[in-house]
Amino acid sequence: MAKIEAEILSRREPSSEREYQARPFLPRKPIPNIGLERIDGERFYSEAFMAEEWEKIWTKTWQIGVRESDLAEPGAFQTHELGKESFIFVRGHDGQIRGFYNVCQHRGNQLCTTEFGKTRAFTCPFHGWQWHTDGSLKEVADPQFFRQFDDGVPEDELGLHPVRVAFWGGWVWFNMNPNAMSLESYLGELGSQLESYDFSEYQLVDYQTFEWGGNWKHAVDAFNESYHFCALHPDMVQFGEGHDIPIELVGIHSRMLNFSGTVSEVLDEREEMTPLRAKMMETRLGIGADEYQGSASEVHFEVVKHKRASQDETHHPYKKMNDEQLAHQYHYTFFPSATFTQKPEAGSVFRYRPHPTDPNKCYYDFFILIRNPPGTPLPEYEHRVHAHGEAPVYAEAFEGTFDPILANVLQQDGSNMETMQRGVKSAAFKGMILCDQEVRLRHFHQNIDRFIDGTFSCEVNAANQPPTSGLVRDGGLLRNE
Amino acid sequence: MVGFYGMSDGDQFARVAGLEELPDRGFIQVAVGEYSVLLAKLDDGVYATENQCSHANSTLDDGRFRLGRITCPLHGLIFDFRTGQVMGGSLTMVGLRTFDTKVQEEQVYVRNEPNEPKFGIMKR
Numbered sequence: 001m002a003k004i005e006a007e008i009l010s011r012r013e014p015s016s017e018r019e020y021q022a023r024p025f026l027p028r029k030p031i032p033n034i035g036l037e038r039i040d041g042e043r044f045y046s047e048a049f050m051a052e053e054w055e056k057i058w059t060k061t062w063q064i065g066v067r068e069s070d071l072a073e074p075g076a077f078q079t080h081e082l083g084k085e086s087f088i089f090v091r092g093h094d095g096q097i098r099g100f101y102n103v104c105q106h107r108g109n110q111l112c113t114t115e116f117g118k119t120r121a122f123t124c125p126f127h128g129w130q131w132h133t134d135g136s137l138k139e140v141a142d143p144q145f146f147r148q149f150d151d152g153v154p155e156d157e158l159g160l161h162p163v164r165v166a167f168w169g170g171w172v173w174f175n176m177n178p179n180a181m182s183l184e185s186y187l188g189e190l191g192s193q194l195e196s197y198d199f200s201e202y203q204l205v206d207y208q209t210f211e212w213g214g215n216w217k218h219a220v221d222a223f224n225e226s227y228h229f230c231a232l233h234p235d236m237v238q239f240g241e242g243h244d245i246p247i248e249l250v251g252i253h254s255r256m257l258n259f260s261g262t263v264s265e266v267l268d269e270r271e272e273m274t275p276l277r278a279k280m281m282e283t284r285l286g287i288g289a290d291e292y293q294g295s296a297s298e299v300h301f302e303v304v305k306h307k308r309a310s311q312d313e314t315h316h317p318y319k320k321m322n323d324e325q326l327a328h329q330y331h332y333t334f335f336p337s338a339t340f341t342q343k344p345e346a347g348s349v350f351r352y353r354p355h356p357t358d359p360n361k362c363y364y365d366f367f368i369l370i371r372n373p374p375g376t377p378l379p380e381y382e383h384r385v386h387a388h389g390e391a392p393v394y395a396e397a398f399e400g401t402f403d404p405i406l407a408n409v410l411q412q413d414g415s416n417m418e419t420m421q422r423g424v425k426s427a428a429f430k431g432m433i434l435c436d437q438e439v440r441l442r443h444f445h446q447n448i449d450r451f452i453d454g455t456f457s458c459e460v461n462a463a464n465q466p467p468t469s470g471l472v473r474d475g476g477l478l479r480n481e
Numbered sequence: 482m483v484g485f486y487g488m489s490d491g492d493q494f495a496r497v498a499g500l501e502e503l504p505d506r507g508f509i510q511v512a513v514g515e516y517s518v519l520l521a522k523l524d525d526g527v528y529a530t531e532n533q534c535s536h537a538n539s540t541l542d543d544g545r546f547r548l549g550r551i552t553c554p555l556h557g558l559i560f561d562f563r564t565g566q567v568m569g570g571s572l573t574m575v576g577l578r579t580f581d582t583k584v585q586e587e588q589v590y591v592r593n594e595p596n597e598p599k600f601g602i603m604k605r
Contacts, residue, residue, distance in 0.1 A: 114569040117552035118545035125556045380548050
């Protein structure tokens with residue numbers, strides 16, 4: 001247990017222990033023992049493994065697509081790429097949002113070649129076949145040329161191929177398996193916990209994609225533990241605690257608590273308010289140095305006090321949140337590819353995507369969302385894509401939307417992708433040795449294996465559905481109690 | 482032509498709207514002589530493009546306006562509203578025709594003849 005946990009528990013008032021939608025981490029549950037085996041390196045570079053992942057995971061699980069708010073008007077569409085597929089999400093002229101594979105049913109051409117737009121009807125640029133925004137066929141160009149259509153164009157067979165969509169947190173999610181369990185069931189207990197943030201009220205202010213020179217699972221692993229803070233991000237331990245933190249495995253998903261507004265116990269001087277600590281207190285937590293003269297390790301108590309005092313006036317949902325949520329970062333990852341890192345006022349969403357053909361590359365999407373006061377016009381973000389080998393200075397890429405110190409932290413994370421990818425291929429690498437603070441990685445890779453070997457299926461009514469709540473199921477391996 | 486005032490031959494501007502008629506985000510459609518023109522107020526001025534895609538001649542007035550760009554509702558091409566240049570899609574390298582604008586005493590004037598379209602893809 002980290003020192004800060006004892007400090008919080010010793011000062012926790014009984015009145016703060018009422019039941020919240022998001023269950024507090026503290027007092028922490030023991031980190032579950034799910035094994036000690038090494039994790040092989042081949043899964044990160046094998047093309048055969050990549051093909052299995054596509055077949056058994058990417059095409060069978062729920063993925064984040066686009067923001068609902070980007071489809072405000074009838075006819076508005078966004079495209080999104082996942083692996084070898086491209087999808088269109090569109091608000092039909094009947095008001096309903098739908099998803100389709102971005103493929104012309106005539107010759108297989110990609111229908112939409114741009115990322116956003118608004119259309120009366122989707123028109124293939126190749127021969128001019130057209131579809132309504134509900135996916136139904138509108139027109140075949142010169143149908144008299146097709147002997148197949150002598151008895152009439154079979155409109156029912158020629159609609160755009162749908163992809164299943166569902167809505168949660170202001171996002172349009174999609175699943176390539178039409179028989180998949182519902183999104184609500186899939187997100188399970190952790191999804192329900194995060195509803196306390198009212199994500200649909202958040203506005204997307206920045207969206208950047210980094211093509212990294214490593215397998216997508218390296219990117220997931222990079223963000224699902226904080227054990228690396230001391231070595232890779234020495235700044236982070238100056239204004240937060242990532243050393244020995246609470247972690248919970250909840251079904252196939254997981255969460256952890258990164259403490260903010262404190263100084264890590266790995267440092268000797270936890271009390272002194274250094275310039276860096278003061279700056280982060282102000283920019284991340286909104287408390288000026290003139291308002292707080294206490295210990296740098298106890299800023300988080302002041303944060304809770306400030307937010308509780310304003311909870312009746314603010315548009316932020318402080319009232320629905322436990323004290324931990326007010327001050328610290330709740331970090332949730334939904335298998336396989338979505339991470340939510342949250343404060344009440346703002347959050348980042350990480351989305352991990354495989355490269356279409358190369359297991360040595362991936363796409364890391366970084367979304368910044370802010371809960372602006374009601375009535376704020378929707379910010380017009382620009383989606384920027386940073387190709388491999390053209391890595392920007394992250395602090396410059398995020399100028400105006402993300403703290404430069406934290407942007408630099410992200411750059412440090414990205415810097416490991418290529419070196420990890422090379423290292424796991426080495427004859428000298430014998431598999432990853434993971435500690436308890438890395439248990440989310442072990443859990444993640446075990447889940448990958450279970451999907452691939454067929455132990456888990458997300459088909460509706462399947463007998464081998466993966467657990468999505470903390471409740472232990474028959475034969476379940478996921479225990480937190 | 483009624484409504485135009487001449488600065489010199491070939492350099493005539495028509496009043497098309499009051500500045501307050503232009504939305505903060507979006508555009509309005511106006512007529513300039515025989516041309517249908519889209520007019521938008523961006524953070525550095527008022528801009529005008531022809532309401533006709535340079536690829537397949539679709540009208541653009543029910544396209545999407547975002548980030549100072551207009552999208553074609555037919556094939557989704559994206560054009561920079563300031564310069565008319567292509568920014569997305571590979572169906573044409575030819576930009577939209579733009580019109581010079583002037584704002585005087587809160588009134589918007591548009592030149593009666595378009596500029597030649599710019600060629601090539603504009604990078605963000």
